[in-house]
Amino acid sequence: MNTIKALVVDDTIVYRKIVGDALKQMPGIEVVGTANNGKVALSKIKTLKPDLITLDIEMPEMNGIELLQELQNMDSPPLVIMVSTLTHQGGALTLRALELGAFDVLPKPEDGKMAENMLKIQKNLEPIVRHVKRHKFGIIDPPARLKAAVAFPDRVSHSPAKPRPAGIRSKSEIIGIGISTGGPNALTKMIPMLPKDLKVPVLIVQHMPPVFTASLADSLNKKSALEVIEAKDGDIIKPGKVFIAPGGKQMKIVAGADGLTRKIKITDDPPENSCKPSADYLFRSIAQHYVGRSTGVIMTGMGADGSKGLVQMKNNGSFIIAQDEKTCIVYGMPKEPIESGIVDIIAPLEKIADEIVKTV
Incomplete structure (x- = not known):
């Protein structure tokens, strides 16, 4: 079965529920676990081997930045999506996360009912999940007619x-x-x-x-x-x-x-x-x-x-x-x-x- 394994990492139980439910609503996604800090997540990544993790930044014991630094030492780390609060401090830390290899960033919904926030997260995650599926299961896009030609030494x-x-x-x-x-x-x-x-x-x-x-x-x-x-x-x-x-x-x-x-x-x-x-x-x-x-x-x-x-x-x-x-x-x-x-x-x-x- 073409199933993507996902791990949800956040120190807040509400967001673990929102993001987890959003992923479970998508076909071909299995949420294999959750973690409330980076230390627990690192252990679960090694045993569960998820394809995708959603990651908060500010967490106790080991935060999202420290977890990303640990993932750099792995041969085949999961694709990481940052789910971050819309603050200036959060923005600066999220840029650091992207520098450390995070694939993309999604904002945490900060108002509205849980069901509404789940739909917002799901809408933002869907194109990313499609991308992960294409790469994991070898679904390659048709090649472009015009590519950077090998004949050009500068690849232009x-x-x-x-x-x-x-x-x-x-x-x-x-x-x-x-x-x-x-x-x-x-x-x-x-x-x-x-x-x-x-x-x-x-x-x-x-x-x-x-x-x-x-x-x-x-x-x-x-x-x-x-x-x-x-x-x-x-x-x-x-x-x-x-x-x-x-x-x-x-x-x-x-x-x-x-x-x-x-x-x-x-x-x-x-x-x-x-x-x-x-x-x-x-x-x-x-x-x-x-x-x-x-x-x-x-x-x-x-x-x-x-x-x-x-x-x-x-x-x-x-x-x-x-x-x-x-x-x-x-x-x-x-x-x-x-x-x-x-x-x-x-x-x-x-x-x-x-x-x-x-x-x-």
């Missing part, structure tokens, strides 16, 4: 994308990035590689809950030559600055009152592709306001958010860069743009910053 592949419309400028004046699962670690490697004298703004949609995006911006700002901030409504889009869409909101570009400047608009518009923020939402506005002078970048993540927006950018003369399959934690978001032929460059993570610089 130039896809046969359509030429730009005549008369459209080739140098980009803005960079838009869409990224999801595996994104914090990928951005931690890529953003510091962008030079201090980059003379264009960078706008990023990273699929994360509220508060966590502020922690991500703070972390990247400390590591990067460029200033990195969580975007606020009304921010003027300035060259050499990196704006991260706030979790739980949508981010787009609007024209300033003078008709020359461009500003960031933060809205509470509905999710797109079950994502808020959504890369499609941002990319459409870039296509509208930067015709023929923008670069779209699509990176690691589950799902297909960003694909439709990139088509609009491409149709308006944008240059498109996609992360290659080998360096993606999850080869979901780049897959469709690559297969559809709209991508100009397919690059490994370590080459994406260089490819961005070339477009500006």
Whole structure:
């Protein structure tokens, strides 16, 4: 039987019940145990050998961070999903957890009835469980038609994308990035590689809950030559600055009152592709306001958010860069743009910053 074994780790019995019930509602999932701290969890991981664990951060005896450090010594550790409270301290610790190999992060529901919270957790866990099943049972996605070619020593592949419309400028004046699962670690490697004298703004949609995006911006700002901030409504889009869409909101570009400047608009518009923020939402506005002078970048993540927006950018003369399959934690978001032929460059993570610089 194609069954995924799961272990629920949390020091609060209420959350062990909520998360456990959410997993039990999914076909092909067996909750093999629970643990109220990392020390108990470590023992159960060794004996029960779960495929997936949900993990709280703040626990007695051994917390989630310490457990993740122990899991790094295992040959085949389970996939770890952080279920964390929406606080600034929790956000910083969750980023540390992602650096230590946690696959993704889900927010703990903090209000509502238990049944409602169980459904929220279940909805967030379902795509992750599908991903685990695909990998455990060898269900491989169809290969992309265009992959980073072995013939290129730097592993950067130039896809046969359509030429730009005549008369459209080739140098980009803005960079838009869409990224999801595996994104914090990928951005931690890529953003510091962008030079201090980059003379264009960078706008990023990273699929994360509220508060966590502020922690991500703070972390990247400390590591990067460029200033990195969580975007606020009304921010003027300035060259050499990196704006991260706030979790739980949508981010787009609007024209300033003078008709020359461009500003960031933060809205509470509905999710797109079950994502808020959504890369499609941002990319459409870039296509509208930067015709023929923008670069779209699509990176690691589950799902297909960003694909439709990139088509609009491409149709308006944008240059498109996609992360290659080998360096993606999850080869979901780049897959469709690559297969559809709209991508100009397919690059490994370590080459994406260089490819961005070339477009500006």
